[in-house]
Amino acid sequence: MFNLEQSIAEWRRQMLAAGLKSPTPLNELESHLREDMRGLLATTEAEALAFQLAVLRLGNPGPLRTEFNKLESTACWPARMGYWLYAGAMILMAAFIYMSSWLYFGAGKMGLLPHPFLLYAHVVSLTAGYCAAFFAGCLGICYVCYRFLHTLSPAREQSLDSAARLFAYLATGLTFVGISLGLIWTKRQFGGHFAGDLREFASICAFVWLVALCVTRRISRVTGRARMLMCIAGNVIVSLAWFGPFVLIHGTAGYWPLAIFLGMNLIFLVMGMAPVLERAES
Amino acid sequence: MYYAGMIEKELVAASTEPLILSILTKGESYGYELIQEVKRLSGDKIQWTDGMLYPVLHRMEDAGWIKSRWVEVESGRKRKYYSIKKDGHQALKEKREQWTVISSVLGGLWKGQHV
Numbered sequence: 001m002f003n004l005e006q007s008i009a010e011w012r013r014q015m016l017a018a019g020l021k022s023p024t025p026l027n028e029l030e031s032h033l034r035e036d037m038r039g040l041l042a043t044t045e046a047e048a049l050a051f052q053l054a055v056l057r058l059g060n061p062g063p064l065r066t067e068f069n070k071l072e073s074t075a076c077w078p079a080r081m082g083y084w085l086y087a088g089a090m091i092l093m094a095a096f097i098y099m100s101s102w103l104y105f106g107a108g109k110m111g112l113l114p115h116p117f118l119l120y121a122h123v124v125s126l127t128a129g130y131c132a133a134f135f136a137g138c139l140g141i142c143y144v145c146y147r148f149l150h151t152l153s154p155a156r157e158q159s160l161d162s163a164a165r166l167f168a169y170l171a172t173g174l175t176f177v178g179i180s181l182g183l184i185w186t187k188r189q190f191g192g193h194f195a196g197d198l199r200e201f202a203s204i205c206a207f208v209w210l211v212a213l214c215v216t217r218r219i220s221r222v223t224g225r226a227r228m229l230m231c232i233a234g235n236v237i238v239s240l241a242w243f244g245p246f247v248l249i250h251g252t253a254g255y256w257p258l259a260i261f262l263g264m265n266l267i268f269l270v271m272g273m274a275p276v277l278e279r280a281e282s
Numbered sequence: 283m284y285y286a287g288m289i290e291k292e293l294v295a296a297s298t299e300p301l302i303l304s305i306l307t308k309g310e311s312y313g314y315e316l317i318q319e320v321k322r323l324s325g326d327k328i329q330w331t332d333g334m335l336y337p338v339l340h341r342m343e344d345a346g347w348i349k350s351r352w353v354e355v356e357s358g359r360k361r362k363y364y365s366i367k368k369d370g371h372q373a374l375k376e377k378r379e380q381w382t383v384i385s386s387v388l389g390g391l392w393k394g395q396h397v
Contacts, residue, residue, distance in 0.1 A: 028313065028336055028362050035314035035361075036332065059333035067337035071344070153343045 002048040008033065011055060018061030024158065025068050033058055076159035078142040082167070086135050093131070094124050118185045126178025126203065130238050132171035133210060137235030137265065139164040143228040144272040161224050164231050165217055171234075172210040179203050198245035206241035209234060229272045235265045288327040298330070298338055299347075300381060303366060303374040306348060310365035313339065339364060347373050 008030060020026055033054050040050035058064075101120060143160050146152040182200070183193045194200055213230050216222045243258050252259075305311060305319055313335055320328050342348045347370035355361045366374075 025336055025340065027360070029333055031359070031361055032313050032332060034359065057332045059331045064333045067334060071337050071340050151346050153340070156344060
């Protein structure tokens with residue numbers, strides 16, 4: 001006995017297995033399949049035959065996947081550019097930290113620093129984690145701009161969301177590694193895991209926020225827009241965690257770029273929360 | 283990507299966007315209806331592989347020519363409707379000018395000829 005719902009579920013499984021991962025086109029193709037079925041049933045009573053014919057007319061999963069993938073790969077240049085920029089920035093950052101440590105302690109005197117490579121790994125991983133959080137935040141800003149300019153298509157939203165998810169996971173993982181290495185270094189250096197430094201507390205606050213960012217991705221009720229706004233809020237929290245302790249210790253002098261950065265992110269947060277009016281179409 | 287009964291696939295592919303934009307100037311429509319409308323208007327001479335229409339629609343949406351919205355039609359079933367945007371009208375105007383040039387050139391060449 002033919003069961004339409006079971007057959008459609010099986011068809012969806014085949015499409016997913018063929019690599020058509022994105023839910024939006026799949027839902028739309030299913031809607032088309034049902035429409036075509038209804039049209040075919042007007043001429044034939046054989047439901048199973050009508051379903052097979054409708055599936056055949058819809059096309060093979062392989063070419064369909066190729067076309068949709070082409071679309072997704074060209075959907076959003078900020079996401080693609082983000083991956084390359086992050087990779088480049090991390091290589092430069094690792095080299096810069098190594099070189100500056102070398103210059104600070106003098107050539108060949110890195111060994112004077114207690115557990116130098118542990119400290120180096122801590123600084124590099126924490127910086128890489130914070131930078132990944134900033135990249136997720138920048139994608140959140142792109143989302144707000146696209147939405148504000150009425151150019152946020154489903155493919156673009158999907159592309160930004162996927163890239164932001166990757167950066168959020170990367171930020172959380174690297175920050176966790178950075179904090180852990182920091183705790184080990186502090187234990188070896190001072191005998192306890194915590195030295196009472198403000199930066200320790202700030203980095204844990206940033207980590208908690210990043211964990212929350214990852215957890216919300218598992219909650220289906222949290223909308224894509226809310227997730228992207230959380231990424232922008234992440235910019236504020238991570239920048240405060242990174243530079244806030246220095247401001248508290250040394251004062252605000254010289255930290256005006258931080259104020260500008262915070263202000264800019266708050267503006268984008270408000271823009272993202274505001275409703276967008278429909279643009280008049282001619 | 284496309285197949286056609288009587289019209290070559292390259293020509294069908296090239297005409298897809300102006301066809302969609304032209305139909306959408308009459309009002310919003312959805313994928314299945316667009317395919318049926320093209321079949322009807324062309325007397326079944328233009329046939330798209332059904333599924334291949336959707337990547338084209340999404341690409342046009344990315345380009346800002348059209349926009350979409352999901353509408354609940356009956357018993358919880360949803361249908362995605364597309365409508366033309368201001369930039370879509372502009373794109374259609376440009377495509378129309380190009381197709382008019384091609385049509386008039388060919389028309390001029392073939393005038394009085396019995397091919």
